């Protein structure tokens with residue numbers, strides 16, 4: 041009997057990190073399911089691959105429970121070896137002034153969807169000794185005024201991902217990726233003011249290769265590149281009342 045093709049689901053394949061993940065995962069020999077909402081931008085990622093015929097595209101709005109459930113139905117019929125929970129966005133600004141639906145969608149897309157996808161796919165990932173990469177953020181390490189919901193959700197994602205890493209030690213390799221600022225579509229989508237975080241900005245290619253190096257050594261918590269490592273160290277040694285005051289001042293529009 042012919043061996044069933046193994047697939048890696050990459051959510052948010054139409055965005056900055058997604059394109060890099062697609063290119064670098066293909067170089068490692070994986071067959072990819074490229075996910076996104078924007079068909080035209082997904083097509084750009086697809087076209088950037090060496091052997092597009094080895095991969096496929098799937099659309100789903102991860103803020104919609106119905107669409108996530110339909111997406112999961114399609115995925116559970118496939119032989120999955122990897123899950124990259126990369127899709128995500130934030131809403132920048134004074135919490136009370138921003139639409140509540142958008143705030144709730146940050147929770148649905150950045151946390152609820154990864155939890156639902158992982159729960160559905162883990163049995164297959166375990167059978168295939170596969171892997172999971174959860175794209176969190178250094179925003180998870182400090183409460184962030186003006187990005188309050190995003191930072192809270194990423195803190196949840198980091199804790200969840202790290203707990204799964206321990207639960208599935210020896211079965212599934214789990215990487216919790218915690219980057220700082222990077223030049224992708226994230227700022228435009230979140231409405232962030234230009235210039236914030238530029239000093240520590242790191243190219244997406246470096247961030248993704250660092251996460252795949254962590255995967256190659258069995259998984260782990262990955263803060264990519266020296267700039268983001270430095271930022272992480274500063275976050276760790278700064279008392280919360282100081283970091284809150286500094287971030288409230290820095291992140292204000």
Ligand SMILES: NC(=O)c1ccc[n+]([C@@H]2O[C@H](COP(=O)([O-])OP(=O)(O)OC[C@H]3O[C@@H](n4cnc5c(N)ncnc54)[C@H](OP(=O)(O)O)[C@@H]3O)[C@@H](O)[C@H]2O)c1
Nearest residue numbers: 052054055056057076077078102127128221222224225226
């Ligand atoms: N860039 C940074 O500075 C930075 C730093 C730390 C962590 N991160 C994290 O990195 C991940 C990737 O973001 P990025 O920086 O590459 O930003 P990006 O260029 O804006 O890409 C975001 C991706 O998420 C997808 N997405 C957003 N909302 C969605 C929804 N409702 N349903 C389905 N897909 C949705 C987008 O797909 P469509 O456009 O097709 O809808 C897109 O492919 C996110 O989880 C983000 O939080 C980014």
